[in-house]
Amino acid sequence: MSSATPTTGSAAQAQRLTERPAWKALEDHYATMRNLHLRQLFADDPHRGERLTAEAAGIYLDYSKQRITGETIRLLMRLADECGLRERIAAMFHGERINVTEKRAVLHTALRAPETAQIVVDGVDVVPAVHALLNRMAAFSLQVRSGEWQGYTGKRIRNIINIGIGGSDLGPVMAYEALRYYSRRDMIFRFVSNVDGTDFEEATRDIDPEETLFIICSKTFTTLETLTNAHAARAWSLRKLGDDRAVRRHFVAVSANAEGVSRFGIDTENMFGFWDWVGGRYSMDSAIGLSTMIAIGPENFRAMLAGFHAMDQHFRNAPFAQNLPVLMGMLTVWNNNFFDAQTVAVLPYERYLKRFPAYLQQLTMESNGKHVTLDGTCVAYQTGPIYWGEPGTNGQHSFYQLIHQGTKLVPCDFIGFCQTLNPIDSQHDLLMSNLFAQAEALAFGKTGDEVEAEGTPGWLAPHRVFEGNRPSNTLLVKRLTPRTLGLLVALYEHSVFTQGTIWDIDSFDQWGVELGKALAQRVAPELEGMDEPPLKHDSSTNALIRHYRHLKNGPL
Numbered sequence: 001m002s003s004a005t006p007t008t009g010s011a012a013q014a015q016r017l018t019e020r021p022a023w024k025a026l027e028d029h030y031a032t033m034r035n036l037h038l039r040q041l042f043a044d045d046p047h048r049g050e051r052l053t054a055e056a057a058g059i060y061l062d063y064s065k066q067r068i069t070g071e072t073i074r075l076l077m078r079l080a081d082e083c084g085l086r087e088r089i090a091a092m093f094h095g096e097r098i099n100v101t102e103k104r105a106v107l108h109t110a111l112r113a114p115e116t117a118q119i120v121v122d123g124v125d126v127v128p129a130v131h132a133l134l135n136r137m138a139a140f141s142l143q144v145r146s147g148e149w150q151g152y153t154g155k156r157i158r159n160i161i162n163i164g165i166g167g168s169d170l171g172p173v174m175a176y177e178a179l180r181y182y183s184r185r186d187m188i189f190r191f192v193s194n195v196d197g198t199d200f201e202e203a204t205r206d207i208d209p210e211e212t213l214f215i216i217c218s219k220t221f222t223t224l225e226t227l228t229n230a231h232a233a234r235a236w237s238l239r240k241l242g243d244d245r246a247v248r249r250h251f252v253a254v255s256a257n258a259e260g261v262s263r264f265g266i267d268t269e270n271m272f273g274f275w276d277w278v279g280g281r282y283s284m285d286s287a288i289g290l291s292t293m294i295a296i297g298p299e300n301f302r303a304m305l306a307g308f309h310a311m312d313q314h315f316r317n318a319p320f321a322q323n324l325p326v327l328m329g330m331l332t333v334w335n336n337n338f339f340d341a342q343t344v345a346v347l348p349y350e351r352y353l354k355r356f357p358a359y360l361q362q363l364t365m366e367s368n369g370k371h372v373t374l375d376g377t378c379v380a381y382q383t384g385p386i387y388w389g390e391p392g393t394n395g396q397h398s399f400y401q402l403i404h405q406g407t408k409l410v411p412c413d414f415i416g417f418c419q420t421l422n423p424i425d426s427q428h429d430l431l432m433s434n435l436f437a438q439a440e441a442l443a444f445g446k447t448g449d450e451v452e453a454e455g456t457p458g459w460l461a462p463h464r465v466f467e468g469n470r471p472s473n474t475l476l477v478k479r480l481t482p483r484t485l486g487l488l489v490a491l492y493e494h495s496v497f498t499q500g501t502i503w504d505i506d507s508f509d510q511w512g513v514e515l516g517k518a519l520a521q522r523v524a525p526e527l528e529g530m531d532e533p534p535l536k537h538d539s540s541t542n543a544l545i546r547h548y549r550h551l552k553n554g555p556l
């Protein structure tokens with residue numbers, strides 16, 4: 001049920017976050033918690049490690065290594081209630097226009113709703129259209145996978161190149177890498193996003209245009225990088241294929257802009273659409289996931305959607321204190337706003353999730369990197385933290401030093417799987433022992449006494465002390481499958497929404513990307529040609545442009 005007028009936040013939002021009773025109670029509570037050590041908290045409660053956990057749909061969350069007590073959770077849940085989280089969740093699932101600055105509904109959850117669901121936007125049930133599109137994608141994917149869809153010269157398609165950027169790239173790349181185990185190994189999948197010509201060149205230098213299909217992914221079909229690369233792709237294809245008619249067999253588009261697609265020369269019969277209620281960074285299970293579906297097949301893609309949906313249901317229905325996204329979101333608020341943690345490290349102990357932190361960077365930071373509330377007032381508190389990370393164990397030999405002994409508090413999300421997809425001797429146990437050990441070391445550290453008892457000389461002892469008390473979550477999942485990937489992504493999506501609701505910001509717009517884009521359009525013509533253009537920027541930008549032009553036009 002969409003509302004005709006934009007929702008400007010529930011009545012609950014009228015009160016400022018820092019004025020709320022639960023916020024004030026959390027401030028008092030923080031004063032009692034800030035010097036408490038996890039060593040003490042675990043000593044006080046022998047069952048803490050079992051008690052402060054939650055499990056849903058096959059994901060086990062251990063949050064006992066957070067600097068919290070039962071009281072912290074109680075207060076955080078009270079804050080969630082006071083901020084109207086329950087109503088906001090309902091508003092999102094019902095298709096209200098909760099993206100207020102763009103006046104849009106936010107319905108990525110409809111993309112994975114079962115056929116039996118009914119979700120009405122502007123008087124129309126969107127579920128049949130979602131499934132019709134999924135069926136078209138499936139039919140096309142099967143044609144490509146079986147070889148029935150041939151290139152212009154009759155050759156089988158062996159290479160899929162996805163061209164898109166931001167939300168039209170990061171989800172597809174992450175999902176392909178994450179589910180590579182399930183993918184067609186006799187096909188090549190590549191992703192071109194950057195306007196840097198190197199991206200396109202390296203993706204195409206060793207493949208044959210006769211066997212290559214480009215998927216041009218752009219919701220707006222106006223994005224500079226994507227259109228530039230799409231033109232490069234057409235020129236590259238036609239250099240070998242020679243005939244404009246070849247475009248039909250080698251280019252498909254995913255877009256909401258049919259006019260733009262046909263202007264580019266792609267037959268709209270080869271276009272997969274989507275809707276304005278799907279935000280770019282929430283679109284990996286829309287038609288933007290076409291490359292994923294071709295890679296892993298429609299059945300696996302649907303299993304991934306089922307995973308997303310299971311987490312949606314859990315988020316919508318589970319009591320807050322057992323609700324994984326709510327717990328993770330509220331713990332992030334606790335660390336961010338009370339312990340003043342500036343970042344969150346996401347540390348998957350699973351090589352296939354190597355692009356997961358990069359994917360989460362857009363999901364979290366484009367969503368919650370905002371400085372005004374829904375009604376345009378400047379916030380008086382911190383909003384979204386910086387997300388970053390790398391797969392374990394590699395990170396251990398790099399930045400973990402700072403997490404263990406640096407002066408900054410870096411809350412960590414460890415993610416591990418109990419069954420490996422690639423068993424080699426006992427390597428998986430080794431990998432997982434590192435995950436468990438790192439979370440343990442961060443929480444409990446090593447005291448000066450312990451260091452001395454090992455016979456460490458006095459001058460070295462301070463360097464070997466680990467103060468501990470560094471918070472982490474551990475997420476354990478049985479096995480990495482399309483379904484569990486869907487569960488994990490939806491878990492973070494809803495955790496982001498939970499955080500945004502508390503901070504009273506619009507997690508679904510992205511005005512912060514506009515200014516730089518507009519300025520680049522002004523600069524671009526100033527870099528061209530041989531005549532020195534008049535420059536009207538600040539002295540730094542002017543000098544940089546002159547320096548660039550000088551070297552660019554000089555000898556090699």
Ligand code: G6Q
Pocket residue numbers: 165166167168217218219220221222223226279280281282366510
């Ligand atoms: C995501 C953003 C952004 C968007 C890209 C690509 O939420 O909206 O990352 O996905 O700018 O946009 P197009 O798909 O329109 O090319």
